[in-house]
Amino acid sequence: MSEDGSVKNSNARTALFSEPISTVAEKELLRRVHRETDTAARDELITRYLPLVRSLARRFASRGQPVEDLIQVGSIGLIKAIDRFDIERGVELSTYATPTILGEIKRYFRDKGWAVKVPRALQDLNIRLNKVMEQLTVELNRSPTISELAVACKVTEEEVLEALESGRAYNSLSLFSSGASDDEDSLELLDYLGREEPEYELVEQRRYLAPVMSQLDERERLILHLRFFEGMTQTQIAARVGISQMHVSRLIRKSIDMLRQMMKDQGEDGSPTN
């Protein structure tokens, strides 16, 4: 039962949240977020509501995208809900957040996904590989070989190669896009995870590269920095950033493609972006 005596939806709430949160405590956290810009309160709300995100994301588990990815998409919806929530409206955050989270996930399915037609079986195998690769990486303490992936997935090595290749057709998640984003209000996961790399000092090309890099989102910049300036492996980056190795691979490719294109555009315009 909540501190204000309300018992409404108490069973559902305790089932979804890692620990029961009272309406009063929630309101206090929201008040601190909106009136005092209290990031700790925001983090607390995000943490408390992540089980809700997971629960909603799992509803889409059969649609061919990794649930982990959907949870990340849903997390963006959660952050938006927290930031846009109007305390005076008299509804609970869960009521307001649920459609926002679902909307974000649905938008992801609408906008993203497979760029070209890839047979469903290959898509499924690619998704399985994603999971198996993570498991094997932890188990073996290194990136697995093609043969190891094939054995673990109970498919042929050629099928693994084909699925990995077809994975290139997968539009990697632009969950955290900025600049070219279609949603100027997009929030970045790292906003609440904290800034890990405040400086991205580059070498010779930094004067030209820096403004272009700034158009990538924080996580993409971090991943590029760790890979190409810190010399970390994809496996190490995956562990540090908290995403799968295949996702790191996709983000690296996507970011490099974006940088290359932006620099090309910049050169054609004859006007540096800074």
Add this chain to the structure above:
Amino acid sequence: MGLTTHTVSLTIPHDADLLPLFSMILGGIALRRNLSFETLDDLQLAVDSVLVDEKPGGREISMSVELREEGLDIRLSPLTQQDLRDTLVQGAVPAGAADRCLDVCLILRSLVDDYTVHDFEDGSYAVVLRKLTG
């Protein structure tokens, strides 16, 4: 036991739709050399990074992979993109191109162990990417 040096070559019309064949070849080699997914991915990205700005012009492009005991040499030729050549030779994007070219050296240094440029008389060139796997 020493491994005999073998070379696997593929020549294709320079067509964006066919370039993924190089990736497939690398995949097959990675499988037979028991390379990790990560190593394969690095090699594929390195090859893509070299080829990305090459303009198709009705010509052919080749990839030869020399399989040696200690690793692989991937030779891409003939290439014509001069900004890329100059960048690789100088180890950084030349001053005149720094505003329009992503420094591929930055990328290759992290993906392969060495790279070299070999000029041809007709002005084209080859890039050899070396990856140690032993």
